[in-house]
Amino acid sequence: xxxxxxxxxxxxxxxxxxxxxxxxxxxxxxxxxxxxxxxxxxxxxxxxxxxxxxxxxxxxxxxxxxxxxxxxxxxxxxxxxxxxxxxxxxxxxxxxxxxxxxxxxxxxxxxxxxxxxxxxxxxxxxxxxxxxxxxxxxxxxxxxxxxxxxxxxxxxxxxxxxx
Amino acid sequence: xxxxxxxxxxxxxxxxxxxxxxxxxxxxxxxxxxxxxxxxxxxxxxxxxxxxxxxxxxxxxxxxxxxxxxxxxxxxxxxxxxxxxxxxxxxxxxxxxxxxxxxxxxxxxxxxxxxxxxxxxxxxxxxxxxxxxxxxxxxxxxxxxxxxxxxxxxxxxxxxxxxxxxxxxxxxxxxxxxxxxxxxxxxxxxxxxxxxxxxxxxxxxxxxxxxxxxxxxxxxxxxxxxxxxxxxxxxxxxxxxxxxxxxxxxxxxxxxxxxxxxxxxxxxxxxxxxxxxxxxxxxxxxxxxxxx
Numbered sequence: 166x167x168x169x170x171x172x173x174x175x176x177x178x179x180x181x182x183x184x185x186x187x188x189x190x191x192x193x194x195x196x197x198x199x200x201x202x203x204x205x206x207x208x209x210x211x212x213x214x215x216x217x218x219x220x221x222x223x224x225x226x227x228x229x230x231x232x233x234x235x236x237x238x239x240x241x242x243x244x245x246x247x248x249x250x251x252x253x254x255x256x257x258x259x260x261x262x263x264x265x266x267x268x269x270x271x272x273x274x275x276x277x278x279x280x281x282x283x284x285x286x287x288x289x290x291x292x293x294x295x296x297x298x299x300x301x302x303x304x305x306x307x308x309x310x311x312x313x314x315x316x317x318x319x320x321x322x323x324x325x326x327x328x
Numbered sequence: 329x330x331x332x333x334x335x336x337x338x339x340x341x342x343x344x345x346x347x348x349x350x351x352x353x354x355x356x357x358x359x360x361x362x363x364x365x366x367x368x369x370x371x372x373x374x375x376x377x378x379x380x381x382x383x384x385x386x387x388x389x390x391x392x393x394x395x396x397x398x399x400x401x402x403x404x405x406x407x408x409x410x411x412x413x414x415x416x417x418x419x420x421x422x423x424x425x426x427x428x429x430x431x432x433x434x435x436x437x438x439x440x441x442x443x444x445x446x447x448x449x450x451x452x453x454x455x456x457x458x459x460x461x462x463x464x465x466x467x468x469x470x471x472x473x474x475x476x477x478x479x480x481x482x483x484x485x486x487x488x489x490x491x492x493x494x495x496x497x498x499x500x501x502x503x504x505x506x507x508x509x510x511x512x513x514x515x516x517x518x519x520x521x522x523x524x525x526x527x528x529x530x531x532x533x534x535x536x537x538x539x540x541x542x543x544x545x546x547x548x549x550x551x552x553x554x555x556x557x558x559x560x561x562x563x564x565x566x567x568x569x570x571x572x573x574x575x576x577x578x579x580x581x582x583x584x585x586x587x588x589x590x591x592x593x594x595x596x597x598x599x600x601x602x603x604x605x606x607x608x609x610x611x612x613x614x615x616x617x618x619x620x
Contacts, residue, residue: 259332259335262342263339278342281346282343282346282352283346285356286352287352288355293355294359299332299360300360301359301360303361311357318355318396319355
């Protein structure tokens, strides 16, 4: 096989909107999902990734290449992750976390989740709903009960709604 | 674009686990029904954080006032389980309460989980009393350690047992002052050491694998009353050489000290607190002061 002759093996990944991407196997196996496919011998042709769109997959591959080029230095890897996520707009973070979950990439999922959590720090419930585009699916009575249970933390914090 | 309200439970759990402040986690849990799932399942693993400061109010009802440094305000919590009980701040989010009937309970004010501990009467058993082991391990390896009585003895309780297990003393004058947990070990600080006369107050705490001792020293006047500045000295245990090494720089950590224990918080800036500082509650002032 190619690996035995010293040439790096390249895999072809296909997004759910039919875009094709080439990526070095050594970088792609950061994804446990892809690694399992490679180990099971299912990675001969094109690997279809049905739950990831082309835009998100392009981003994930940039990350795979970037992080696998860094030697085993956790500090440098962390700073690469921070830099990688710093220019991602907020809307793509949800796609990234879903893709990381599907591809089973714990390090990326961890970093994206931390970034999402950071966005919510010190924010009110109303602010988070608007920012994340989430509809309030509580009935008024349920919501009142939810807030009553830990009233101390909800009182007087709605003022940051427009920040 | 993905729908944030349709995240699978595992991802909601993952995001929630990165929220450090309990105030943020409660706001997160109120956003929509799906995001409340981690709260409802009581699966949020609380990380060390800047403590809520419980203010002593001499009322026998279930109200307690707390200062939230994170929110920068005084909050009033109504906790019915506190009614008619004495309470102490404790560690890992648990508060210890003692009733007039001498029953001991733990209470987690976030989850309202309120396990009962064995009664005080079971502390009178002789140390070598054998207990039958519980049928199943209910507590998942958790345990409670208390220092009790005029002799400052140490007792241990594991869920499922019916009484406290009293730790046998190795020396006659081993008065225990403080305990800390690190991995699968309990570290206890005794009064028998040479430092106990020199310092007013000694504490033991675990932080990122280190065992730290926090010594508090306050100047006193000729009559022995504490006056003036409070000084803190922090030492870390060198496990290999079995000696204490002075820590002059806490880095991005801060230590919060009160009479019943201390907590180390990493990255306290996000809680509106300074790093590399010791925060303490002064006995006679009822307030906290920072010290860099």
